[in-house]
Amino acid sequence: MNIDKAKDFSEWYNTITKEAELCDLRYHVKGFIVFMPWSVMAMKRMYAMYEQALERNGHVPAWFPALIPESFLMKEKEHVEGFAPEVFWVTKAGLNDLEERLAMRPTSETAIYSMYSLWIHGLKDLPLKIYHSSQVWRYETKATKPFIRSREFHWIEAHDVFATEADAMAQVRQDMEMAEEVIHQKFGIPFLFFRRPQWDKFAGAVDTFAADTLLPDRRTLQLPSTHMLGQNFAKSFNVKYTDAKGEEQFCWQTTYGPAISRIYAALIATHGDERGLVLPFELAPVQVVIVPIVKAENREKVMGKCKGVEKQLVSASLRVKLDDSENSPGFKYNQWEMKGVPVRIEIGERDMESGTAMVVRRDTKEKTKIKFDSLESEIAKLPKSTLANLVSKADEWFKAQMGEADSMDALAGELEKHGFVRVPFCTDQKEGEKCADAVKEKTHANMRGSLFDSKDAPKSEKCVACGKKAEIYLYAARQY
Amino acid sequence: MNIDKAKDFSEWYNTITKEAELCDLRYHVKGFIVFMPWSVMAMKRMYAMYEQALERNGHVPAWFPALIPESFLMKEKEHVEGFAPEVFWVTKAGLNDLEERLAMRPTSETAIYSMYSLWIHGLKDLPLKIYHSSQVWRYETKATKPFIRSREFHWIEAHDVFATEADAMAQVRQDMEMAEEVIHQKFGIPFLFFRRPQWDKFAGAVDTFAADTLLPDRRTLQLPSTHMLGQNFAKSFNVKYTDAKGEEQFCWQTTYGPAISRIYAALIATHGDERGLVLPFELAPVQVVIVPIVKAENREKVMGKCKGVEKQLVSASLRVKLDDSENSPGFKYNQWEMKGVPVRIEIGERDMESGTAMVVRRDTKEKTKIKFDSLESEIAKLPKSTLANLVSKADEWFKAQMGEADSMDALAGELEKHGFVRVPFCTDQKEGEKCADAVKEKTHANMRGSLFDSKDAPKSEKCVACGKKAEIYLYAARQY
The missing domain is CATH 3.30.110.30 (C-terminal domain of ProRS)
Structure with missing residues (x-):
């Protein structure tokens, strides 16, 4: 596409989301987009990796309702002031007018804490650490931009409850460590955690800590935030436990919200280049594309070899695509580079004669002739080395900002x-x-x-x- | 709990969903329940297994919006007549009245096919096979029952498009085979596929094929259905391709909808017994529970052994819980039987002396002394043999109905x-x-x-x- 992302980021970003078929903006509800397979396949992996980190740190999943009664949303004063202007309201069901209108969740504190007050009784119920992977809906008035800001986004919210302030603050730190482990070390996206000024914290929180990254135009984008809620919501929703002396105490709470669809925006922006998307190996829907270089007279022979290589790599648990379409090799190179496939293997008759294939890395554009015998072992090194390269390139740029x-x-x-x-x-x-x-x-x-x-x-x-x-x-x- | 599920299924079912902490019915929106961690951990695995089957059969995931403009829902006449009485309507956003009201998706045909008409041009775009794992919302007027029928349910919808009727019909068969492979062979739930009478088909379909299972009271419950849509929706939404002769043709479509939360209901009902839940090994959130039998004087010694066994089984990739709570062994047995943990290992000082542990299978209640040395290899046989036992017991009962x-x-x-x-x-x-x-x-x-x-x-x-x-x-x- 030949657009310099640093010089014209907006044009670059809009082009890539369209050309790599990441989303479709033509859905007929303003601010709502369709997330297309190529982005969803990567985002599902991002979800799984984040959920694994949450579970390793003692969280379990649950599913809470999408609809919240207006009276619940009203219980925490600052919270409702912050969110009410952004709510999609359900007022009718079938032909009936609802007695109380229902909010499509803009975030789930008020839905979840109404249950926590029923679930928590004593110290044995604490800590309670639950996450819910879901969508939330906000009637954004700012300009929307795919993955970065829209009226429906895909996120995880974790809601944790503790007996003491110190335990809650330790959770805030653990949330930050998870962001480092997953977003920085696995997705290669650098960020800094800021303690937000009091006038810019989450509605209802005592303190908000948010991870800010930078997009190539040097504007900042908020990635996960973790909020110290103190006892604010516990008091509004009556979330209490009986302590060792038999006295009732309000709990201390934290909320953590990684928005996967937005982290994906940062992924595109951080690693992409003038040819399109660049994806970490572990997240790529296709990790290796095989492009046969064929003429009419050697088609069968070359395709046979390609299929052999495909089979070998698939059995090594790689996600492999053999592009046997009628398009020209050059067209295929462009297409799969645009889609960010980490490794391309080109195989033609000459390669077969020399016993080697041409292997091209998407991240460095480096081309190496590799013997068919060592293909599997050489490719096995790439997940680690491409990720290391992406992380260090991203960090270097970020530090200079x-x-x-x-x-x-x-x-x-x-x-x-x-x-x-x-x-x-x-x-x-x-x-x-x-x-x-x-x-x-x-x-x-x-x-x-x-x-x-x-x-x-x-x-x-x-x-x-x-x-x-x-x-x-x-x-x-x-x-x- | 000692309730006979065949004699008083409703009481048995309500008790188990509460006592095993599968859901909480006290959420303050009628017909909406909270899915608690113990059920969600299993349902997430059920989702993953179904999605793997769909992907093996050529489907890719995408995410479509939760809100559908009323005008889209109106495009297919039978479809809107079928679904309009069940729709939750969004009429306001923030302080604004919406110009057109928006339906919370009761199903996504109309949202998705509006995009398919933009995505499909020629034969190279076909077949198009996409699934979306999501929630849908229906204002049910029938009595709700947890997991079986509620106003919010968790499902997968697959929407496939073909050039010919024969291809579409082959997909219907493949959908049925996937149900057999996943729901019957992996979850152990028997069912029969019926072609629904014309007066009971999916609104807008040519034909509906639905998998019906039986609950212990011999009433039937519909599990996944697959619908031959013919060209009905293609004509309403202008989903066309240009054929080899350069002529425009309407596509043939199918829809497939496994409702995971409802399949979970069938799982509870099919395998559960008078002690509670019984879960296939692969779906259980905890696969092995270790219960130490301790006295004050040997606590340290026995716990040391239990931890050693826990470590060994965890490193064999099993999901293990060492129950070191203060509860009595009997209380623990009841609790973990209620929760359906497939294997219990009891370890006390006498066991240590004899070099064996008592291993109890949840499905057969069979108790076997197993040498510590062979614990890992013996437990490795259980996923297969418990599943085989559950499937054959369920099939036997089903066939007699x-x-x-x-x-x-x-x-x-x-x-x-x-x-x-x-x-x-x-x-x-x-x-x-x-x-x-x-x-x-x-x-x-x-x-x-x-x-x-x-x-x-x-x-x-x-x-x-x-x-x-x-x-x-x-x-x-x-x-x-």
């Missing part, structure tokens, strides 16, 4: 060169929101929060917006 | 003794509906259709309802 500024003008300049710009800021408490608005107005950037666990603190610097003594370093970024 | 009758009175009598009763019937075309109504009124049984592929036909018999010459054998059954 960190800037610093100590004034509004310097910030505006830095935002042209870097993704995240650290600035001294008066406070990340509610009172700081005016300063954040001022930054937004002058630079179109948002204050994404402070770096989680960072000990860095301003000494004598001044807030870039109000000029008062800075208490904290916050990071500014333009966002999706 | 077939009756025959040649008059209304005889039918009423047979229905007290058998599940399916074959009767001579005038016709399974539209005109036969009056006779079916007469049967329903007198015997509370429904005409489930003719046995698929059966060559059996009445010679000189008369319809049990109208007394006219019988053209066909239909099967009557009381249904859920």
Whole structure:
């Protein structure tokens, strides 16, 4: 396609989602898209890998209803204020008007905690750690963009309950470690965890910690967030346990929400190049494509060899496609490069004579002649080495996106060169929101929060917006 | 629990779904239940096994929107008449009234075929075989029963498109074979495929073929159905291809819908006994439970041995639970039997001295002393032998449920003794509906259709309802 993703990311992204057949935007409900097989096959694997991590860390799955009574949504005041404007409301069923209208879940806290209050009685019921893989629906008013923001998205929500604040905070850390393990180490997507300013936290939470990545245009995209809910929802929904002394206590809760469809957007954006999609080996719907180079007179012979190689690789548990269509080899190369298949094997009569096949890596575009005998063992090395290459390339670029500024003008300049710009800021408490608005107005950037666990603190610097003594370093970024 | 499932199935079923913690009926939206972890862990495996079968047979996954514009639902006349009374309608989003109301999908034909008409152009696009694992919502007016019938259910829908009627019919057969392979051979649930009478087919289909099982009270429950849609929807949604002569042709379509949550109901009902759930090895969330028999003075020693066995079995890829809670061994036996864990291993000091553990099979209740050395190899035999036992027990009972009758009175009598009763019937075309109504009124049984592929036909018999010459054998059954 020959579009430079750094120079014209939006055009590049729209082209790739269409040409690689990842989604179809022509469905007749605004903001709803069809997720096509090529993206879904990868996203199902992403779901499975994330669910495995959750289960290893003590979570079990459950399925909660898609519809939430309005009265439940109303129980936590900040929560309903945050979500009510985005709700799709069911008001009729068949020919009947419903007595109480029902929300299509925009998130499930209120559905789930109404059950938790029935399930939790004593210390033996804690911790309770449950995840639900599902869709949620939000009537977004911002511009939608496939996988990045739409009115229906595919996510996992994990809802955990603990006896103590310390246990809940340990869960927040475990949630962050899972993001590192899965999103960074397995999908190759770099990010930073920010503690969001108080004016930008999840509606109803005490604190929100969110993983922000950067897309090639250096605008930031929020990946999973984990929320310390404190006892806010426990008090609204009466989630209590009886402690060792026989006294009732409110529980401490956390919520964690990896949006798989959005992580897939980051996957496309992080690894893709001017030829199309680049996928980590483990996520690719097809891992190896075999392209026969045939003429009429040697077709049978070459195809026989190709089928042999296909069979061998399939029995080594690889997902293999032998492209025996009538298209030209060049057409096939382009097509499978666009789709991000990690390895291409070209086999023609000359290759057969020399006893080697041409093996082409999608990530490095490297071409190597490999003996048929060692094909299986050489390809077995690629999952690890392609992933390592993708991770290190992504990390290198990401690390170069960190800037610093100590004034509004310097910030505006830095935002042209870097993704995240650290600035001294008066406070990340509610009172700081005016300063954040001022930054937004002058630079179109948002204050994404402070770096989680960072000990860095301003000494004598001044807030870039109000000029008062800075208490904290916050990071500014333009966002999706 | 000591309830006989054959004598009081309803009480038995309600007790087991509660005591084994399979679901919670206390959610505050009528007809919506919460699927709890113990059932979901098994259903996720059932999904995966069904999806594997679909993929082996050439299907790929996609995700379609949950909301369907009313105008789409209206396009196929019979379809909308069948489904409109059951639709949950979204009429508002945030504070806005929607211009067109949106249906929460009761099934996805109309959403999906609007896309297929854009995706299919020529023979190279066919066959198109896509499945979507999702939830659907139907405003059921019949009494709901957990997993069997509720207003939200978890299913897979596969939507396939072909160039010819013969290809479509071959798909119907393949759908039936998949049901045999997965539901019968892997889940151990017997059923028969009936071709539904014309008055009872899927709204918009040419023909419906449905797998009917029997619950212990001999009432029948519909499991997956596969529908020959002919060209009905293709004409309504303009799903066409250009044939080899360059002429446009309407496609032939099939739909296949395994409802996983309902198949789970049949799983509970088919295999469960007076102690609770019985699960096939492959589906069990926990496959082996280890119960230590300890006294204060040997606790450490016995627990050490139990942990060793746990470690060994986990490394053999089994899902193992070492129950180290404070409950008594008897309490633990009851609890894990209720939950259907296939194998229990009891280990106490005496066992350690004799070098053996007591191994108890959930399906046969058989107790065997097995040497610690051979534990792993003996347990490795159980997945196959427990499944074989469950299948043969279920088949034996099911086969004994077939009756025959040649008059209304005889039918009423047979229905007290058998599940399916074959009767001579005038016709399974539209005109036969009056006779079916007469049967329903007198015997509370429904005409489930003719046995698929059966060559059996009445010679000189008369319809049990109208007394006219019988053209066909239909099967009557009381249904859920």
